[in-house]
Each structure stands twice: as structure tokens, then as C-alpha cells.
Amino acid sequence: MRTLGDVAWKNVTASIDKGAVSVLQPPEGVNLKARDRLASIPGVEVRVAVRLASVTTLRIGGPAELFVRVESEAALTDVLTVARETALVLHLHGHGSNVLFPDGGMRGIVCRLRGELEQVEVEGETVRAGAGVTLARLARDTAKQDLLGLEALSGFPSTVGGAVVMNAGCYGTEIRDVLAEVRVARPGRPVETLATADLKPGYRTTSLQGTEAIVTRAEFRLRRGDGASALKRINELNRRRWESLPSGKPNAGSVFRNPEGDFAGRLIEACGLKGASSGGAEISQRHANVIVNRENARAADVLDLMITAHRAVRDRFHVELRPEIVLAGDLADEFWRRAAAPGI
Template identity: 35%
Template sequence: MQLLKEKLEALQVGKILINEPLKKHTTWKIGGPASIFIEPSSVEALQIAIEEIKKQEIPWFVIGRGSNLLVSDEGITGVVIKLGEDLAKFQQKDDRIKVGAGYSLIKLSTMMSKKGYSGLEFASGIPGSVGGAVFMNAGAHGSDISNILIKAHVLFSDGTFKWLENKEMDFSYRTSRLQSDEAICVEAEFQLKEGDKKEITAEMQKNKDYRRDTQPWNYPCCGSVFRNPLPHHAGKLIEEAGLKGYSIGGAQISEMHANFIVNKGDATANDVLELIQFAKNTIYNKFGVKMETEVELVGKR
């Protein structure tokens, strides 16, 4: 690892840290250290870093703003690459925008609504980055990323980059091709619509108010933990099973929204994993419904 660190520093690919605690970089405030942690200074620097990491045959993993992510207490062996502020470039040409993966989805939706462009109202309360939103086909309020994406600039696990059109992304509910291909979006182009600024901002505010009133953002959390097992809703099933407020260690099923697990201050990844498994078992035993996580589980176990 030391050799890789020295080589990456010589290549000037961006910020490089050793044994960086990943709880600093996840919205759950949970996660052990990364052997090497990199924040690339550009897409070009990211490509150079990947080439060197692959040359040394060291495993790597990419994160954005750290929502929808549970990192193990033991951390991640290898390299963790964070697509941060240096990969948050923004360009606009009329109703089309090109955005870096590190851009905040909430910030983007707010900015475009103020400019009078519609299409991102659904994203006003989603706490992730553009890259993560494309990866998960993030959505809410009856819409999702697949409705506005033109194409995505994608980094594949073999280190190659390619632009993929919307039809090549295999979008479905909270799913994209990037998950099965273990690939990550580094840039995205979106198609918006010019509209009435007052109507757009009113819709944005309604969505924000709904999230504030129904979801527990007063504690660290990752967003929704389980996919909705359609036609059922995960939160409703968990609530009907009487699990609201149920705790293991420092992790608790939110008393406000049952599809959220909150960190009450000292939760470990193992606490969360045990709580997830307990909820899965309870729902299956009571209702015969299999629950699948929406959150991504990574790291040593």
C-alpha cells in the first residue's frame, strides 16, 4: 500500500489519506478505515489513479456523498475513491445540463428550480450525489432519474470509461445496469423542461415539507433501508409488525418512519446489520414477504 501511495502522490491525482475513517464520509456516521482514501482532482486524475491501482492489482471502491451506504466496522481493504467537490462541475445549455458525479442532488434540484427548470422536483430531499443517484436510479414522488437522464459517463470495474445512453442503462425500480456491472457514474447529462418558476418552486417546497415532516433527518441515517416489495411498502410492513422504535445497540428503527434506521449516537455497522436481519425475519414470519435492502453493504466482514 505504501508503494501505491507514493506512486499516486507522484502522479498528483488529488488528496490521498491512509487509514481514513469512513464514518467521516457516510451519512450514517458509521464505518471503519480505508487502507488508502483518494479524492481525485478531476475525471482525468481519476482515470490515471485507476490505471495505477489496477497495475498494482489492488482492489478499489468508489463512494459519493456516502448516503445509501453501510461500511463495515472493519473498514475496506484497498483503495476507496471519493467523488467529491472536484468532480462536481456543472454546465448548462438551455434545458440540458451536464453535471459531475460529486454534485449534491439537493443542491442541483434547488438551483434548477430557482432558474425555472422542471424535472428535478422529486430530488429535493434526496441526500445523495448525482453519481449515486444514477447508480441507484434514485426517485421519489412518482419520478426518478431514468425520466430525465440523457446519458451517463461511466467508469467500469476494468478501469475503462464509456458514455452510455439512457436506453443502455437498464433502468428499473431503484436499479440500473451499473449495479450488475459494478460500474459508477462520473458525469451525467439531464434533459429538463423550462416551466413556471413559481409552480416549480412550490412543488419543490411541498416535497421538502413532506420529507421534513415524515422522515428522521435529526439523526444520522442512510435514507430508506429496504426496497419496497411491491405492491407492498416496506415502511408500512415494518410498522404493522410493531417494529417502530425497536433498537439493537445504538441502531434504532425510526419512530418517525419505519423504513429508516437511525444512529442514536454510537451505532456500529454490526448493530445495523443485526437490526436489518431482525426486521427481515419478522416481516417474513408475519407476512410471508421477503425484504431486500436498498442500502449497499460494503467492507470486511
């Protein structure tokens, strides 16, 4: 991970993102006061101007003003307090497999969960996992203890927290099927426990999306079974999953949610957009609902393709595709503003 010292934000973005079209150049620079306050919290590590492309599966994104690694719920609560008192926006970062960060980077705090928040405890058929644990590791570790239920969720790159927030799913299983409750931190409130039903989980959605809530831990109810067969199933499902997706090129899985009764990929393909490209990004030849970073793609390239696909499907099928990928910073506003314009 590349980091720079405490030089002005203008210089940081310019030196890290040479060649990027839009970079943030606020005159006031990095918030060093906030950085120092964050660095004084036990269990918190702070870096300045971490290049977000290095922590996302799409390999796209400019620098984060303050990149923070948090080791416990207590430390996270203190980080939320500092964010609020310094008026900095906080983005919780999981595995970075469902997010598009702007080329100009992210002002404020990008926060990752580590330490205690990556630990797993097993008690009978109840499994408690920190939100920073990857689903792949959790599924394998639990299968090895003859605990079943997470196999179908092991084939895509995700943390537990990222999967809970969007009710991720695969092969007919959604995370809500095995989730009992979650612990959630919010600014200015004690950490609280919510039952799965409180999250109102639906297709790739929960009530936590678009809020300031941060999932810190999740409790799963699994069932006893044959761990060896479960591990075999994990390997088989992973093989199928990877065969169905573009391999080799960085991507973030499905770009749009499937509309009711149809598939976003089918609609985009029917518009003749497989293989369409913008800059270094391309609508995958293999799966039209996936955009790949073919070569040095920028967020602007991915956004252009998303808007092209959105308008084409709207104009031809009268279906409004909704992004599944999280458009961070100003990208969501830009997407909806430009998507609303008449087709090209």
C-alpha cells in the first residue's frame, strides 16, 4: 500500500494520481488536526493519502485523505466521535469488491475493520464473526468444524459487514438465511444489537444502506453436518462462480441489480453493448452486467459505461436499472444526473 507523508492534499493527489483527469485540490489540505486526534486513539492506525485503487477489486480510485484501521468496537466509537466533531465524512471500507471510488479520491475518513473485528467465535451452532472477516474464510473455517450454511456465500470476495449491509447472495442463498443478529455502531449512540428482521433484508438491500450505521459483528445460526462434503461443495461452487464471471481482469461483480423478473446482463447484452468500452474500461464480453478494468481504467470510464447501459436499457425496454455497485463520493449524484438525460 502506497502512502505519502503530510504534504498538502493538492500535492498528494497530483503526485499519486498522475494522469487522472479530475483530482481534488482543496486549498486547505489534509486535516492534520483530525489525523492527530485519530492517531491518539488506542487501537487505531492512521495513514494519509492511501491510494484506494490498491484496496478495491476494480483497482480504481484516488487517495483517501485519512485511511484508518480500527481494531475494536470501542476504538470505532471514538473514531465516529472524531469524525462528527471534525465534520469529516466517514466511509466504511470492507473488501472493496462492490464499490467505485472517484478518481480524485475521497475527502474525510476511509475506515477498515481489523483486530478484534476480524475474529470468529464458535459456540455450539452459533458463530459470532467480526464484520471485517472475509466470507470465504468464515465459510471454510466453519465447514472444518462441521458447521454448514455459508457454503454458497463463499465464492465472492466480501467481508461479513459488506455482505450483511447489502444482503449479498449467491446460488439461491442470501446472508439473511443464516444471520441471527448484528451489532451496529452509529455516531453519537451506543453500539446496539439488531435482529435480522430489523434490517428489513430484501434483494441486495437492507435498511442499513445509505445510513451512517456500521456493522461491527454478526451472529450466525448454522447447522451441524458433514464438513468434508461442505468443503467439497465450497470448491465446486467457487469453480462454477469463477467460470461464470470474467476472469483475469479487475472487476466488481454485477454493476446493476437485476430488475424484477429479468436480468440486467440480458438487457444490456440485448442492447448490443457487450464489449463496449470507454477509456480503459469495458463491458465484459463474457457477462454484460460486469464492467472490467481492461487497462488503467478510471472511475470516469466505468461511470460512462454505466450511464450508456442505463440509458440504452431504459430507451429500449423502459426498464430503469439501479446500480448494485456503491458509487462513492459524488459519483452517485453524477450517475443519476447524467442518466436522467435523454439517450445518446
